Amino acid sequence: MCGNSMSVPLPAIVPAARKATAAVIFLHGLGDTGHGWAEAFAGIRTPHVKYICPHAPIKPVTLNMGMSMPSWFDIIGLQTDAEEDEAGIKQASENIKALIDQEVKNGIPSHRIVLGGFSQGGALSLYTALTTQQKLGGVVALSCWLPLRNSFPQASRNSANNEMHVLQCHGEADPLVPVMFGCLTVEKLKTLCNPSNIIFKTYPRMPHSACPEEMMDIKQFIEKQLPPI
Template identity: 50%
Template sequence: MATSSKLPFTINATGTTTGLFIFLHGLGDTGYGWSTMFEAIRKKHIKYVFPNAESMPVTLNFGMKMPSWFDIAALDMSGKEDEAGIKKAAESIRALIKKEQEAASVPSERVILGGFSMGGALALYTGLTHKEPLGGMVLLSSWLPLREKFSKNADGLSLASQKCPIFQGHGDSDQMVKTIFGSKTHELLAESRDDAGMEFKLYKGLGHSSSEEELHDVAAFIEKQLGSA
């Protein structure tokens, strides 16, 4: 499986769980740091889940082993992609969604899936290919994987199959996953979905990381979709 055997970091609801927020970390990271950041903006009725990727050799980093959802060769919009790895990782995240839903008796419309960088790319692919409607997606400093296939509706991939609201955040000074990756993703999704449930926000001076302002906006998005209590 693409996910680590280590259990996800979690923030449990303090009462009855009525919503789920599942967030995927970026390349070389774990879910721990994100779990500590979301601790400060948590809502008591939501369970927050931060899974960990397995370590694997990553071509972009000269074959070094590190936590990674799939292999990545280059940060290039026209570069070769690890399609098999993306699909395998998506299935593991789907299994996690199902497991958490069943444990809390939460319907799919009360699940928000998100991620940062590579984690956001996997979250978007998983969400767009998920058969059940989700409550929302949060994509930070991220991009659309297998963009050409989605654009051409090849292999059954569709940009319009998932109708849930989507929040995208991106630093305007991101030199790792450049802003154009996020803006092009937003344009493609907005054109295909033709609805008002899309938000793309740039953060001035922010590099390849998150910020207090961005996390505040994410918290507002979560509250809008899953309520305040």
């Protein structure tokens, strides 16, 4: 996003229906683009909120036999003890922080921004929220995990978001990122943030995707964290 803006198209944006006083920045999953999520948010939009769905750069992914696809960072494996692309995760996180700064320059304070994502994007949104100095309005983490979890709590000591509100959602029938990853992640988050600010919802029979009930839960969370002003 920064420095390689030639290769990454501009984010998909759902503009606020009236003056934007808050924003949601939402990061898609591996191999996807921001367009589908922009469409999903258009269906649950709140009038004063702007929705920004950036596209990940195209890069080779070890997990998928080195094929190039939209990816925020490399994924080497999906086991709990798999090696992680530390440099790639940190660089991607800096790019997201720059995107938040851009919205702040546009007049939306960081505490009026909810950061979120699905799968790999959700993982990046959690890591970014726990390592940034920017105080956020909340985090929506869907079907994901916490990357570089062994670097916490050291990494989160620098964070302005120890009191952040988190909505974490997971499908109970997820074959790609098992619901156990969600359970482990929420337990870890409760040691890093105020546990009473963390909501964990699971959805029976939901695979690695979203469902209407989940989208309504996201809408309610956004409206609570980003009320009209």
